[in-house]
Amino acid sequence: MSESSRLSVLKTYKLYVGGKFPRSESGRVYEVTDHKGTWLANVPLSSRKDARDAVVAARKAFGGWSGATAYNRGQVLYRVAEMLEGRRNQFAHEVAHAEGLSKSAAAAQVEAAVDRWVWYAGWTDKIGQVVGGGNPVAGPFFNLSTPEPTGVVAIVAPQESSFLGLVSVIAPVIATGNTAVVIASERSPLPALALGEVLATSDLPGGVVNVLSGKAAELGAPLAAHQDVNALDLTGAGPELAKELEIAAADNLKRVLRPGPADADFTADPGTHRLTAFLETKTVWHPTGSLGASGTAY
Template sequence: MSDRLTVLKTYKLYVGGKFPRSESGRVYEVTDSKDKWLANAPLSSRKDARDAVVAARKAFGAWSGATAYNRGQVLYRVAEMLEGRKSQFVHEVAHAEGLSKSKAAEVVEAAVDRWVWYAGWTDKIAQIVGGANPVAGPFFNLSTPEPTGVVTVVAPQESSFLGLVSVIAPVIATGNTAVVVASERSPLPALALGEVLATSDLPGGVVNVLSGRTREIALPLAAHQDVNAIDLSGADADLARDLEIAAADNLKRVLRPQPVDGDWSADPGTHRLTAFLEMKTVWHPTGTLGASGSAY
Protein backbone atom coordinates (compact mmCIF):
# COMPACT_ATOMS: atom_id res chain seq x y z
CA MET A 1 0.00 0.00 0.00
CA SER A 2 1.41 3.38 -1.04
CA ASP A 3 1.95 6.03 1.60
CA ARG A 4 2.27 8.86 -0.95
CA LEU A 5 0.12 11.91 -0.50
CA THR A 6 -2.34 12.67 -3.25
CA VAL A 7 -1.05 15.41 -5.57
CA LEU A 8 -4.08 17.61 -6.07
CA LYS A 9 -4.51 19.66 -9.22
CA THR A 10 -4.44 23.45 -9.01
CA TYR A 11 -6.91 25.03 -11.41
CA LYS A 12 -6.32 28.54 -12.71
CA LEU A 13 -8.01 30.95 -15.08
CA TYR A 14 -6.90 31.13 -18.70
CA VAL A 15 -6.49 34.75 -19.82
CA GLY A 16 -4.30 36.12 -22.59
CA GLY A 17 -2.57 32.79 -23.09
CA LYS A 18 -1.47 32.68 -19.43
CA PHE A 19 -2.76 31.05 -16.26
CA PRO A 20 -3.37 33.70 -13.61
CA ARG A 21 -5.04 33.12 -10.29
CA SER A 22 -8.07 35.28 -9.67
CA GLU A 23 -7.09 38.90 -9.07
CA SER A 24 -9.09 38.78 -5.84
CA GLY A 25 -7.33 35.63 -4.62
CA ARG A 26 -10.73 34.05 -3.98
CA VAL A 27 -11.66 30.43 -4.70
CA TYR A 28 -14.79 28.34 -4.30
CA GLU A 29 -15.36 24.64 -3.72
CA VAL A 30 -16.38 22.51 -6.69
CA THR A 31 -18.18 19.25 -5.89
CA ASP A 32 -19.40 16.31 -7.96
CA SER A 33 -22.98 15.11 -8.37
CA LYS A 34 -22.74 13.35 -4.99
CA ASP A 35 -21.49 16.49 -3.26
CA LYS A 36 -17.96 15.12 -2.97
CA TRP A 37 -15.25 17.80 -3.05
CA LEU A 38 -13.26 17.83 -6.31
CA ALA A 39 -11.16 20.99 -6.27
CA ASN A 40 -11.04 24.68 -5.51
CA ALA A 41 -11.72 26.78 -8.61
CA PRO A 42 -10.79 30.47 -8.99
CA LEU A 43 -13.61 32.86 -8.17
CA SER A 44 -13.21 35.50 -10.85
CA SER A 45 -13.71 39.18 -10.10
CA ARG A 46 -14.79 42.12 -12.25
CA LYS A 47 -11.11 42.93 -12.69
CA ASP A 48 -10.50 39.45 -14.12
CA ALA A 49 -13.40 40.03 -16.53
CA ARG A 50 -11.93 43.35 -17.68
CA ASP A 51 -8.49 41.77 -18.12
CA ALA A 52 -10.04 39.04 -20.26
CA VAL A 53 -11.73 41.62 -22.51
CA VAL A 54 -8.43 43.49 -22.94
CA ALA A 55 -6.72 40.22 -23.93
CA ALA A 56 -9.50 39.31 -26.35
CA ARG A 57 -9.42 42.72 -28.01
CA LYS A 58 -5.63 42.61 -28.34
CA ALA A 59 -5.83 39.21 -30.06
CA PHE A 60 -8.72 40.12 -32.35
CA GLY A 61 -6.77 41.91 -35.08
CA ALA A 62 -4.36 39.10 -35.87
CA TRP A 63 -6.93 36.33 -35.44
CA SER A 64 -9.61 37.95 -37.60
CA GLY A 65 -6.93 38.81 -40.16
CA ALA A 66 -5.69 35.23 -40.45
CA THR A 67 -6.88 33.25 -43.45
CA ALA A 68 -9.91 31.06 -42.93
CA TYR A 69 -7.82 28.06 -43.98
CA ASN A 70 -5.26 28.84 -41.27
CA ARG A 71 -7.98 29.15 -38.63
CA GLY A 72 -9.22 25.73 -39.70
CA GLN A 73 -5.75 24.29 -39.23
CA VAL A 74 -5.56 25.76 -35.73
CA LEU A 75 -8.97 24.37 -34.73
CA TYR A 76 -8.00 20.97 -36.06
CA ARG A 77 -4.83 21.11 -33.97
CA VAL A 78 -6.98 21.71 -30.88
CA ALA A 79 -8.93 18.56 -31.76
CA GLU A 80 -5.65 16.64 -32.09
CA MET A 81 -4.55 17.80 -28.65
CA LEU A 82 -7.90 16.85 -27.11
CA GLU A 83 -7.70 13.41 -28.68
CA GLY A 84 -4.28 12.92 -27.12
CA ARG A 85 -5.58 13.88 -23.67
CA LYS A 86 -8.88 12.05 -23.96
CA SER A 87 -8.42 9.98 -20.79
CA GLN A 88 -7.91 13.14 -18.73
CA PHE A 89 -11.11 14.69 -20.05
CA VAL A 90 -13.09 11.48 -19.59
CA HIS A 91 -12.09 11.69 -15.91
CA GLU A 92 -12.97 15.40 -15.73
CA VAL A 93 -16.38 15.00 -17.41
CA ALA A 94 -17.34 11.88 -15.48
CA HIS A 95 -16.83 13.66 -12.15
CA ALA A 96 -18.25 17.00 -13.29
CA GLU A 97 -21.48 15.63 -14.76
CA GLY A 98 -21.97 12.45 -12.73
CA LEU A 99 -21.57 10.18 -15.75
CA SER A 100 -20.21 6.66 -16.05
CA LYS A 101 -16.77 6.34 -17.61
CA SER A 102 -18.23 4.92 -20.84
CA LYS A 103 -20.81 7.70 -21.14
CA ALA A 104 -18.19 10.35 -20.38
CA ALA A 105 -15.99 8.84 -23.10
CA GLU A 106 -18.86 9.26 -25.58
CA VAL A 107 -19.23 12.91 -24.56
CA VAL A 108 -15.51 13.61 -24.96
CA GLU A 109 -15.37 11.89 -28.34
CA ALA A 110 -18.36 13.93 -29.49
CA ALA A 111 -16.59 17.11 -28.33
CA VAL A 112 -13.46 16.22 -30.30
CA ASP A 113 -15.58 15.50 -33.36
CA ARG A 114 -17.33 18.85 -32.89
CA TRP A 115 -13.97 20.68 -33.02
CA VAL A 116 -13.12 18.85 -36.25
CA TRP A 117 -16.54 19.69 -37.70
CA TYR A 118 -16.14 23.41 -37.05
CA ALA A 119 -12.54 23.32 -38.28
CA GLY A 120 -13.89 22.16 -41.62
CA TRP A 121 -16.33 25.07 -41.82
CA THR A 122 -13.85 27.93 -41.42
CA ASP A 123 -13.13 28.31 -45.15
CA LYS A 124 -16.62 27.38 -46.33
CA ILE A 125 -18.99 29.61 -44.38
CA ALA A 126 -18.28 32.59 -46.65
CA GLN A 127 -19.70 30.64 -49.59
CA ILE A 128 -22.86 29.91 -47.61
CA VAL A 129 -23.68 33.43 -46.46
CA GLY A 130 -21.78 35.62 -48.94
CA GLY A 131 -22.11 36.09 -52.68
CA ALA A 132 -22.72 38.41 -55.60
CA ASN A 133 -25.86 40.55 -55.48
CA PRO A 134 -27.82 41.54 -58.59
CA VAL A 135 -27.91 45.34 -59.06
CA ALA A 136 -29.37 47.63 -61.72
CA GLY A 137 -26.19 49.23 -62.97
CA PRO A 138 -22.67 48.59 -64.27
CA PHE A 139 -21.36 47.43 -60.91
CA PHE A 140 -20.20 44.33 -59.14
CA ASN A 141 -21.93 44.12 -55.75
CA LEU A 142 -20.34 41.55 -53.45
CA SER A 143 -21.25 40.66 -49.86
CA THR A 144 -18.72 38.94 -47.62
CA PRO A 145 -18.93 37.98 -43.93
CA GLU A 146 -16.63 39.49 -41.32
CA PRO A 147 -16.34 38.67 -37.59
CA THR A 148 -18.27 40.78 -35.10
CA GLY A 149 -15.41 41.19 -32.60
CA VAL A 150 -15.12 40.24 -28.93
CA VAL A 151 -17.86 37.82 -27.88
CA THR A 152 -18.81 36.96 -24.30
CA VAL A 153 -19.96 33.34 -24.07
CA VAL A 154 -22.02 32.25 -21.08
CA ALA A 155 -21.30 28.53 -21.31
CA PRO A 156 -23.98 25.89 -20.70
CA GLN A 157 -24.39 25.00 -17.05
CA GLU A 158 -25.16 21.30 -17.39
CA SER A 159 -23.15 20.23 -20.45
CA SER A 160 -19.81 21.38 -19.10
CA PHE A 161 -17.69 20.04 -21.97
CA LEU A 162 -19.63 19.13 -25.13
CA GLY A 163 -21.88 22.16 -24.67
CA LEU A 164 -18.83 24.29 -23.90
CA VAL A 165 -17.05 23.21 -27.10
CA SER A 166 -20.25 23.71 -29.08
CA VAL A 167 -20.44 27.39 -28.12
CA ILE A 168 -16.73 28.28 -28.23
CA ALA A 169 -15.68 26.64 -31.51
CA PRO A 170 -18.10 28.48 -33.85
CA VAL A 171 -17.23 31.85 -32.30
CA ILE A 172 -13.52 31.52 -32.99
CA ALA A 173 -13.94 29.59 -36.25
CA THR A 174 -15.38 32.72 -37.84
CA GLY A 175 -12.59 35.01 -36.60
CA ASN A 176 -14.05 36.36 -33.36
CA THR A 177 -12.31 36.21 -29.99
CA ALA A 178 -14.07 34.94 -26.88
CA VAL A 179 -14.39 35.60 -23.16
CA VAL A 180 -15.97 32.45 -21.73
CA VAL A 181 -17.85 32.28 -18.44
CA ALA A 182 -17.55 28.60 -17.52
CA SER A 183 -20.31 26.55 -15.92
CA GLU A 184 -20.56 27.70 -12.31
CA ARG A 185 -21.36 24.23 -10.97
CA SER A 186 -18.88 22.32 -13.16
CA PRO A 187 -16.06 24.64 -14.27
CA LEU A 188 -13.20 22.12 -14.20
CA PRO A 189 -13.50 20.78 -17.78
CA ALA A 190 -13.46 24.37 -19.06
CA LEU A 191 -10.37 25.26 -17.03
CA ALA A 192 -8.66 22.07 -18.22
CA LEU A 193 -9.56 23.01 -21.80
CA GLY A 194 -7.52 26.18 -21.30
CA GLU A 195 -4.44 23.98 -20.84
CA VAL A 196 -5.12 22.34 -24.21
CA LEU A 197 -5.65 25.68 -25.94
CA ALA A 198 -2.38 26.99 -24.50
CA THR A 199 -0.40 24.07 -25.92
CA SER A 200 -2.10 24.14 -29.33
CA ASP A 201 -1.46 26.74 -32.05
CA LEU A 202 -4.23 29.04 -30.83
CA PRO A 203 -2.80 32.53 -30.16
CA GLY A 204 -3.09 33.79 -26.59
CA GLY A 205 -6.18 35.90 -25.99
CA VAL A 206 -8.35 34.31 -28.68
CA VAL A 207 -10.13 32.30 -25.98
CA ASN A 208 -10.17 33.41 -22.34
CA VAL A 209 -11.78 31.23 -19.66
CA LEU A 210 -13.19 32.58 -16.40
CA SER A 211 -14.73 30.56 -13.57
CA GLY A 212 -16.85 31.72 -10.67
CA ARG A 213 -20.33 33.06 -10.03
CA THR A 214 -22.00 33.34 -13.43
CA ARG A 215 -24.04 36.44 -12.61
CA GLU A 216 -21.12 38.20 -10.94
CA ILE A 217 -18.91 37.78 -14.03
CA ALA A 218 -21.47 37.97 -16.83
CA LEU A 219 -23.18 41.24 -15.85
CA PRO A 220 -20.08 43.46 -16.12
CA LEU A 221 -19.14 41.70 -19.37
CA ALA A 222 -22.60 42.37 -20.81
CA ALA A 223 -22.22 46.04 -19.92
CA HIS A 224 -18.60 46.31 -21.12
CA GLN A 225 -18.29 48.82 -23.95
CA ASP A 226 -15.54 46.83 -25.70
CA VAL A 227 -17.59 43.62 -25.91
CA ASN A 228 -19.43 43.38 -29.21
CA ALA A 229 -21.72 40.41 -28.66
CA ILE A 230 -22.93 37.94 -26.07
CA ASP A 231 -24.12 34.33 -26.22
CA LEU A 232 -26.66 33.59 -23.47
CA SER A 233 -26.66 29.79 -23.80
CA GLY A 234 -25.88 29.17 -20.12
CA ALA A 235 -28.07 31.90 -18.63
CA ASP A 236 -31.39 31.16 -16.97
CA ALA A 237 -34.43 33.29 -17.84
CA ASP A 238 -33.85 35.93 -15.15
CA LEU A 239 -30.14 36.32 -15.86
CA ALA A 240 -30.73 36.34 -19.62
CA ARG A 241 -33.16 39.23 -19.23
CA ASP A 242 -30.72 41.22 -17.10
CA LEU A 243 -27.86 40.55 -19.53
CA GLU A 244 -29.93 41.66 -22.50
CA ILE A 245 -30.74 44.94 -20.73
CA ALA A 246 -27.06 45.52 -19.94
CA ALA A 247 -26.02 44.57 -23.48
CA ALA A 248 -28.39 47.14 -25.00
CA ASP A 249 -26.20 49.99 -23.78
CA ASN A 250 -23.82 49.62 -26.72
CA LEU A 251 -26.15 47.65 -29.01
CA LYS A 252 -24.39 44.31 -28.58
CA ARG A 253 -25.47 41.47 -30.77
CA VAL A 254 -27.29 38.96 -28.52
CA LEU A 255 -27.74 35.24 -29.17
CA ARG A 256 -30.60 34.03 -27.00
CA PRO A 257 -30.79 30.44 -25.73
CA GLN A 258 -31.96 28.15 -28.52
CA PRO A 259 -34.62 25.41 -28.27
CA VAL A 260 -32.04 22.83 -29.39
CA ASP A 261 -29.53 23.83 -26.72
CA GLY A 262 -30.76 21.10 -24.40
CA ASP A 263 -29.38 18.38 -26.70
CA TRP A 264 -25.79 19.30 -27.47
CA SER A 265 -25.22 15.97 -29.25
CA ALA A 266 -27.62 16.95 -32.03
CA ASP A 267 -26.44 18.22 -35.41
CA PRO A 268 -25.38 21.81 -34.62
CA GLY A 269 -26.17 23.23 -38.05
CA THR A 270 -24.66 26.55 -39.09
CA HIS A 271 -26.69 29.00 -37.01
CA ARG A 272 -23.90 29.49 -34.47
CA LEU A 273 -21.37 30.11 -37.22
CA THR A 274 -23.51 32.90 -38.65
CA ALA A 275 -24.65 34.34 -35.30
CA PHE A 276 -21.58 36.53 -34.84
CA LEU A 277 -20.84 37.58 -38.41
CA GLU A 278 -21.39 40.99 -39.97
CA MET A 279 -21.88 41.42 -43.71
CA LYS A 280 -19.65 43.81 -45.66
CA THR A 281 -20.95 44.85 -49.08
CA VAL A 282 -18.54 46.19 -51.68
CA TRP A 283 -19.52 48.01 -54.89
CA HIS A 284 -17.05 48.04 -57.76
CA PRO A 285 -17.58 49.34 -61.30
CA THR A 286 -17.48 46.99 -64.25
CA GLY A 287 -15.95 47.83 -67.59
CA THR A 288 -13.61 50.82 -67.93
CA LEU A 289 -15.26 53.30 -65.60
CA GLY A 290 -12.69 55.35 -63.73
CA ALA A 291 -14.51 55.59 -60.42
CA SER A 292 -13.18 53.49 -57.59
CA GLY A 293 -15.39 51.13 -55.61
CA SER A 294 -16.66 51.98 -52.16
CA ALA A 295 -17.45 49.72 -49.24
CA TYR A 296 -20.35 49.94 -46.82
Protein backbone atom coordinates in the same frame (compact mmCIF):
# COMPACT_ATOMS: atom_id res chain seq x y z
CA MET B 1 8.33 5.37 0.68
CA SER B 2 5.91 2.92 -0.92
CA GLU B 3 3.64 3.98 -3.74
CA SER B 4 0.57 3.34 -1.59
CA SER B 5 1.72 5.60 1.24
CA ARG B 6 2.72 8.69 -0.74
CA LEU B 7 0.42 11.69 -0.91
CA SER B 8 -0.98 12.63 -4.30
CA VAL B 9 -0.10 16.03 -5.75
CA LEU B 10 -3.37 17.91 -5.98
CA LYS B 11 -4.00 19.80 -9.18
CA THR B 12 -4.11 23.58 -8.98
CA TYR B 13 -6.72 25.09 -11.29
CA LYS B 14 -6.25 28.63 -12.57
CA LEU B 15 -7.95 30.99 -14.97
CA TYR B 16 -6.86 31.15 -18.60
CA VAL B 17 -6.47 34.78 -19.72
CA GLY B 18 -4.29 36.16 -22.50
CA GLY B 19 -2.52 32.83 -22.97
CA LYS B 20 -1.45 32.74 -19.30
CA PHE B 21 -2.74 31.12 -16.13
CA PRO B 22 -3.38 33.78 -13.48
CA ARG B 23 -5.13 33.32 -10.17
CA SER B 24 -8.08 35.56 -9.54
CA GLU B 25 -6.86 39.03 -8.59
CA SER B 26 -9.25 38.87 -5.65
CA GLY B 27 -7.54 35.79 -4.25
CA ARG B 28 -10.94 34.13 -3.83
CA VAL B 29 -11.67 30.46 -4.52
CA TYR B 30 -14.70 28.21 -4.21
CA GLU B 31 -15.14 24.50 -3.77
CA VAL B 32 -16.24 22.28 -6.65
CA THR B 33 -17.88 18.96 -5.83
CA ASP B 34 -19.09 16.05 -7.91
CA HIS B 35 -22.73 15.00 -8.25
CA LYS B 36 -22.46 13.11 -4.95
CA GLY B 37 -21.12 16.13 -3.07
CA THR B 38 -17.55 14.84 -2.88
CA TRP B 39 -14.92 17.58 -2.97
CA LEU B 40 -13.00 17.72 -6.26
CA ALA B 41 -11.01 20.96 -6.27
CA ASN B 42 -10.81 24.60 -5.29
CA VAL B 43 -11.08 26.86 -8.32
CA PRO B 44 -10.69 30.63 -8.72
CA LEU B 45 -13.74 32.74 -8.04
CA SER B 46 -13.24 35.37 -10.72
CA SER B 47 -13.89 39.04 -10.05
CA ARG B 48 -15.06 41.93 -12.21
CA LYS B 49 -11.41 42.93 -12.60
CA ASP B 50 -10.64 39.47 -14.01
CA ALA B 51 -13.50 39.92 -16.48
CA ARG B 52 -12.13 43.30 -17.61
CA ASP B 53 -8.63 41.85 -17.98
CA ALA B 54 -10.05 39.06 -20.15
CA VAL B 55 -11.75 41.60 -22.42
CA VAL B 56 -8.47 43.49 -22.83
CA ALA B 57 -6.72 40.24 -23.80
CA ALA B 58 -9.49 39.30 -26.24
CA ARG B 59 -9.43 42.72 -27.92
CA LYS B 60 -5.65 42.62 -28.24
CA ALA B 61 -5.82 39.22 -29.96
CA PHE B 62 -8.71 40.11 -32.26
CA GLY B 63 -6.74 41.90 -34.98
CA GLY B 64 -4.29 39.10 -35.61
CA TRP B 65 -6.86 36.31 -35.33
CA SER B 66 -9.50 37.95 -37.53
CA GLY B 67 -6.80 38.93 -40.02
CA ALA B 68 -5.50 35.36 -40.37
CA THR B 69 -6.66 33.42 -43.40
CA ALA B 70 -9.67 31.20 -42.92
CA TYR B 71 -7.57 28.21 -43.95
CA ASN B 72 -5.02 29.01 -41.25
CA ARG B 73 -7.73 29.30 -38.61
CA GLY B 74 -8.98 25.89 -39.68
CA GLN B 75 -5.51 24.41 -39.26
CA VAL B 76 -5.22 25.89 -35.76
CA LEU B 77 -8.62 24.56 -34.72
CA TYR B 78 -7.73 21.13 -36.08
CA ARG B 79 -4.56 21.20 -33.99
CA VAL B 80 -6.70 21.86 -30.91
CA ALA B 81 -8.78 18.79 -31.82
CA GLU B 82 -5.58 16.76 -32.05
CA MET B 83 -4.59 17.88 -28.56
CA LEU B 84 -8.04 17.04 -27.21
CA GLU B 85 -7.84 13.61 -28.79
CA GLY B 86 -4.54 12.97 -27.02
CA ARG B 87 -6.05 13.90 -23.64
CA ARG B 88 -9.48 12.33 -24.07
CA ASN B 89 -9.03 10.01 -21.08
CA GLN B 90 -8.36 12.99 -18.80
CA PHE B 91 -11.43 14.82 -20.10
CA ALA B 92 -13.58 11.70 -19.80
CA HIS B 93 -12.55 11.52 -16.14
CA GLU B 94 -13.40 15.22 -15.63
CA VAL B 95 -16.78 14.89 -17.37
CA ALA B 96 -17.72 11.72 -15.48
CA HIS B 97 -17.19 13.47 -12.14
CA ALA B 98 -18.77 16.73 -13.26
CA GLU B 99 -21.96 15.29 -14.71
CA GLY B 100 -22.34 12.00 -12.84
CA LEU B 101 -21.92 9.90 -15.97
CA SER B 102 -20.53 6.40 -16.34
CA LYS B 103 -17.04 6.09 -17.78
CA SER B 104 -18.40 4.90 -21.12
CA ALA B 105 -20.99 7.70 -21.34
CA ALA B 106 -18.39 10.33 -20.43
CA ALA B 107 -15.96 8.93 -23.01
CA ALA B 108 -18.68 9.07 -25.66
CA GLN B 109 -19.37 12.71 -24.81
CA VAL B 110 -15.68 13.60 -25.08
CA GLU B 111 -15.44 11.86 -28.45
CA ALA B 112 -18.49 13.82 -29.62
CA ALA B 113 -16.83 17.05 -28.43
CA VAL B 114 -13.64 16.28 -30.37
CA ASP B 115 -15.69 15.49 -33.47
CA ARG B 116 -17.63 18.73 -33.00
CA TRP B 117 -14.37 20.69 -32.85
CA VAL B 118 -13.16 19.05 -36.08
CA TRP B 119 -16.51 19.81 -37.71
CA TYR B 120 -16.22 23.52 -36.95
CA ALA B 121 -12.57 23.52 -38.04
CA GLY B 122 -13.75 22.38 -41.46
CA TRP B 123 -16.18 25.29 -41.72
CA THR B 124 -13.62 28.08 -41.35
CA ASP B 125 -12.91 28.42 -45.09
CA LYS B 126 -16.42 27.50 -46.26
CA ILE B 127 -18.82 29.69 -44.30
CA GLY B 128 -17.91 32.70 -46.45
CA GLN B 129 -19.22 30.98 -49.57
CA VAL B 130 -22.41 29.95 -47.80
CA VAL B 131 -23.43 33.35 -46.43
CA GLY B 132 -21.61 35.64 -48.87
CA GLY B 133 -21.68 36.08 -52.63
CA GLY B 134 -22.59 38.35 -55.50
CA ASN B 135 -25.88 40.26 -55.43
CA PRO B 136 -27.92 41.11 -58.55
CA VAL B 137 -28.12 44.86 -59.15
CA ALA B 138 -29.55 47.09 -61.87
CA GLY B 139 -26.55 48.96 -63.23
CA PRO B 140 -22.93 48.54 -64.32
CA PHE B 141 -21.71 47.40 -60.90
CA PHE B 142 -20.57 44.35 -59.03
CA ASN B 143 -22.20 44.10 -55.63
CA LEU B 144 -20.42 41.63 -53.34
CA SER B 145 -21.33 40.66 -49.77
CA THR B 146 -18.76 39.02 -47.51
CA PRO B 147 -19.01 38.01 -43.82
CA GLU B 148 -16.69 39.52 -41.23
CA PRO B 149 -16.29 38.65 -37.53
CA THR B 150 -18.17 40.81 -35.04
CA GLY B 151 -15.33 41.15 -32.52
CA VAL B 152 -15.11 40.17 -28.85
CA VAL B 153 -17.85 37.74 -27.80
CA ALA B 154 -18.72 37.12 -24.14
CA ILE B 155 -20.11 33.61 -23.63
CA VAL B 156 -22.08 32.26 -20.69
CA ALA B 157 -21.26 28.58 -21.15
CA PRO B 158 -23.90 25.87 -20.65
CA GLN B 159 -24.34 24.94 -17.01
CA GLU B 160 -25.15 21.25 -17.46
CA SER B 161 -23.21 20.17 -20.56
CA SER B 162 -19.80 21.06 -19.17
CA PHE B 163 -17.70 19.85 -22.11
CA LEU B 164 -19.70 19.03 -25.24
CA GLY B 165 -21.84 22.12 -24.69
CA LEU B 166 -18.74 24.16 -23.91
CA VAL B 167 -17.04 23.14 -27.16
CA SER B 168 -20.26 23.77 -29.06
CA VAL B 169 -20.37 27.42 -27.99
CA ILE B 170 -16.64 28.25 -28.20
CA ALA B 171 -15.60 26.62 -31.48
CA PRO B 172 -18.02 28.44 -33.83
CA VAL B 173 -17.17 31.82 -32.29
CA ILE B 174 -13.43 31.51 -32.94
CA ALA B 175 -13.83 29.59 -36.21
CA THR B 176 -15.32 32.72 -37.76
CA GLY B 177 -12.53 34.99 -36.54
CA ASN B 178 -13.99 36.34 -33.30
CA THR B 179 -12.29 36.19 -29.91
CA ALA B 180 -14.02 34.96 -26.77
CA VAL B 181 -14.37 35.54 -23.04
CA VAL B 182 -16.02 32.46 -21.56
CA ILE B 183 -17.74 32.14 -18.18
CA ALA B 184 -17.43 28.43 -17.41
CA SER B 185 -20.20 26.37 -15.83
CA GLU B 186 -20.35 27.46 -12.19
CA ARG B 187 -21.14 23.97 -10.91
CA SER B 188 -18.78 22.08 -13.24
CA PRO B 189 -15.91 24.37 -14.33
CA LEU B 190 -13.10 21.79 -14.37
CA PRO B 191 -13.49 20.68 -18.02
CA ALA B 192 -13.40 24.35 -19.11
CA LEU B 193 -10.28 25.11 -17.07
CA ALA B 194 -8.62 21.96 -18.41
CA LEU B 195 -9.53 23.08 -21.93
CA GLY B 196 -7.51 26.24 -21.28
CA GLU B 197 -4.45 24.04 -20.75
CA VAL B 198 -5.05 22.43 -24.14
CA LEU B 199 -5.48 25.78 -25.87
CA ALA B 200 -2.25 27.07 -24.31
CA THR B 201 -0.26 24.16 -25.75
CA SER B 202 -1.84 24.30 -29.19
CA ASP B 203 -1.22 26.88 -31.92
CA LEU B 204 -4.08 29.14 -30.80
CA PRO B 205 -2.72 32.65 -30.09
CA GLY B 206 -3.05 33.84 -26.50
CA GLY B 207 -6.16 35.91 -25.89
CA VAL B 208 -8.31 34.32 -28.60
CA VAL B 209 -10.09 32.31 -25.89
CA ASN B 210 -10.16 33.41 -22.25
CA VAL B 211 -11.74 31.20 -19.58
CA LEU B 212 -13.13 32.50 -16.29
CA SER B 213 -14.56 30.39 -13.49
CA GLY B 214 -17.02 31.75 -10.96
CA LYS B 215 -20.56 33.06 -10.74
CA ALA B 216 -22.28 33.89 -14.02
CA ALA B 217 -24.43 36.51 -12.30
CA GLU B 218 -21.35 38.32 -10.98
CA LEU B 219 -19.28 38.14 -14.16
CA GLY B 220 -22.04 38.46 -16.74
CA ALA B 221 -23.10 41.97 -15.71
CA PRO B 222 -19.72 43.71 -16.30
CA LEU B 223 -19.23 41.83 -19.56
CA ALA B 224 -22.71 42.66 -20.86
CA ALA B 225 -22.17 46.34 -20.04
CA HIS B 226 -18.58 46.49 -21.27
CA GLN B 227 -18.22 48.92 -24.17
CA ASP B 228 -15.47 46.84 -25.79
CA VAL B 229 -17.53 43.64 -25.90
CA ASN B 230 -19.34 43.35 -29.23
CA ALA B 231 -21.62 40.37 -28.70
CA LEU B 232 -23.13 38.17 -26.01
CA ASP B 233 -24.01 34.46 -26.00
CA LEU B 234 -26.60 33.75 -23.29
CA THR B 235 -26.76 29.96 -23.72
CA GLY B 236 -25.87 29.19 -20.09
CA ALA B 237 -27.82 32.03 -18.47
CA GLY B 238 -31.14 31.36 -16.76
CA PRO B 239 -34.23 33.36 -17.81
CA GLU B 240 -33.86 36.11 -15.19
CA LEU B 241 -30.12 36.55 -15.71
CA ALA B 242 -30.53 36.44 -19.50
CA LYS B 243 -33.08 39.26 -19.35
CA GLU B 244 -30.80 41.36 -17.14
CA LEU B 245 -27.77 40.83 -19.39
CA GLU B 246 -29.74 41.50 -22.56
CA ILE B 247 -30.87 44.87 -21.20
CA ALA B 248 -27.29 45.77 -20.31
CA ALA B 249 -26.09 44.63 -23.75
CA ALA B 250 -28.45 47.05 -25.46
CA ASP B 251 -26.39 50.01 -24.25
CA ASN B 252 -23.88 49.63 -27.08
CA LEU B 253 -26.08 47.56 -29.39
CA LYS B 254 -24.33 44.24 -28.82
CA ARG B 255 -25.40 41.25 -30.85
CA VAL B 256 -27.16 38.81 -28.51
CA LEU B 257 -27.64 35.09 -29.07
CA ARG B 258 -30.49 33.72 -26.99
CA PRO B 259 -30.77 30.01 -26.14
CA GLY B 260 -32.96 28.16 -28.61
CA PRO B 261 -34.50 24.67 -28.94
CA ALA B 262 -31.28 23.35 -30.50
CA ASP B 263 -29.38 24.22 -27.32
CA ALA B 264 -31.42 21.74 -25.30
CA ASP B 265 -29.56 18.81 -26.87
CA PHE B 266 -25.94 19.40 -27.80
CA THR B 267 -25.66 15.90 -29.27
CA ALA B 268 -27.96 16.91 -32.15
CA ASP B 269 -26.77 18.32 -35.48
CA PRO B 270 -25.62 21.85 -34.59
CA GLY B 271 -26.35 23.36 -37.98
CA THR B 272 -24.74 26.65 -38.97
CA HIS B 273 -26.70 29.10 -36.81
CA ARG B 274 -23.86 29.53 -34.31
CA LEU B 275 -21.39 30.19 -37.12
CA THR B 276 -23.53 32.98 -38.54
CA ALA B 277 -24.68 34.42 -35.19
CA PHE B 278 -21.54 36.52 -34.73
CA LEU B 279 -20.81 37.57 -38.29
CA GLU B 280 -21.41 40.98 -39.82
CA THR B 281 -22.04 41.34 -43.55
CA LYS B 282 -19.90 43.79 -45.49
CA THR B 283 -21.19 44.80 -48.92
CA VAL B 284 -18.88 46.34 -51.54
CA TRP B 285 -19.88 48.03 -54.79
CA HIS B 286 -17.43 48.01 -57.69
CA PRO B 287 -17.94 49.38 -61.21
CA THR B 288 -17.83 46.91 -64.08
CA GLY B 289 -15.87 47.51 -67.27
CA SER B 290 -12.56 46.80 -68.89
CA LEU B 291 -9.35 46.97 -66.86
CA GLY B 292 -6.68 49.51 -67.65
CA ALA B 293 -2.95 48.95 -67.35
CA SER B 294 -3.07 49.67 -63.64
CA GLY B 295 -5.77 47.06 -63.05
CA THR B 296 -8.41 49.70 -62.31
CA ALA B 297 -11.89 49.19 -63.77
CA TYR B 298 -13.17 51.95 -66.07
